Amino acid sequence: MNLLIDDYTLFKKKIKELIGIDLDGYKDEQIKRRVKILMDRVGAHNFLSFYKAIEKDQQLRKDFIDKVTINVSEFFRNTDQFDLLKNKIIPELRNRFKKLSIWSAGCSYGNEPYSVAIILDELGIREFNMLATDIDMEALKKAKEGIYKLEELKNITEERLKRYFTKLDNDHYKISDRIRLSVRFEYLDLLKDKYPKGMHLILCRNVIIYFTQEAKDGVFRKLAESLEEDGILFLGNTERIFNPQNYKLKPVDLFFYKKVV
Ligand SMILES: C[S@@+](CC[C@H](N)C(=O)[O-])C[C@H]1O[C@@H](n2cnc3c(N)ncnc32)[C@H](O)[C@@H]1O
Structure with a gap:
């Protein structure tokens, strides 16, 4: 029996009970690699002792959540794709649906949904619902405040x-x-909550890359179910759906998939 796997399996179970994050959905090797520096910091030689440290130390718990969530984001991340979103995808959606419902799933500090809101404003679209969600409460707090350092605005034109x-x-x-x-x-x-329904555009970018194949499969299925017919799913630069037809999705452009029925 591999002791390390048992140790980590127990750790995942306990973390789920303590913090609510289900690490089973994330690739084991990635999480282990990312938390190693924290384990070294507190001198934890195995995951059980690391768990005990997390249980006692609030700051360590925060740092652990930080490592798991990875909040890196940018305004207009991959600008050419946002150009396509502005010049083609959103105008087409607007022709099809009167009031757009948009969801940024895994929105981090808000750069992504705010980029879309700026595009909508520039297009003169005032009627829409925009939901932005994440599991990181600290990131959501910063997102709601909407305050950014100059260095975070590098893709924002004058x-x-x-x-x-x-x-x-x-x-x-x-x-x-x-x-x-x-x-x-x-x-x-x-990975565990109910998804909203009736969406016309969903952005789920640079989130599922950290998930296991099984978790990705569940997320794609649920995202597709959230979309109305002809709604669009917009993925990140390194993300692909290999069998989109399995989810009633059809590729329409690189990183953009349409819901078909
Ligand atoms: C790298 S950021 C991507 C932010 C933005 N979508 C972008 O592309 O710039 C990944 C975000 O996914 C969130 N995340 C990770 N696991 C999640 C989960 N199970 N449910 C919802 N959000 C999650 C993280 O907290 C983080 O804010």
């Missing part, structure tokens, strides 16, 4: 900076209230 942000000090900018208040931020765990 024009957008002037129009959609207010300078707070030399290094900080706040997104305008009109954009900020157009997004509803909520906690939602893609």
Whole structure:
């Protein structure tokens, strides 16, 4: 019997009870690699002693959640895909549906849903519902505040900076209230919570890369069920669905899939 696997299996079970995160959905090797630095920091030689440290130490618990969630995000991440979203995908959706329902699943600090809200504003689309969800409460808090450092705004053009942000000090900018208040931020765990229905556009980008094949399969199925017929699923730059027809999805452009019935 491999002792290390048993140790980690028990760790996953206990973490689920303590924090609610189901590590079974994430690739084991990735999590182990990412938390190693924290284990070394507290001198934990196995996952059970690491769990005991997490149980006692609030800061360590936060740092652990940080390592698992990976919040890296950007405004207009992969700008050419956002151009396609603005110039083709959203106008086509708008022709098909009067009031768009949009969901940014795994929204991190809000850069992604705010990028979409900026595009909608530029297109003159005022009627929409935008939901943005994540499992990281700290990230959701920052997202709701909408305050970013200048270095986080690297894909924002001068024009957008002037129009959609207010300078707070030399290094900080706040997104305008009109954009900020157009997004509803909520906690939602893609691995266990119920998904919203009736979506026309779902962005789930750079989230499922960390999931196991089995978890990905469940997430794709549920995301597809969330979409209305002709709705669009927008994935990240390194993500592909190998058998989209299994989920009633059809590729329409690189990283964009349409729900067909
Ligand atoms: C790398 S960020 C991607 C942010 C944004 N979508 C983008 O592409 O810039 C991944 C986000 O997925 C979230 N996440 C990880 N596991 C999740 C889960 N089970 N349910 C919902 N969100 C999750 C993380 O908290 C993190 O904020």
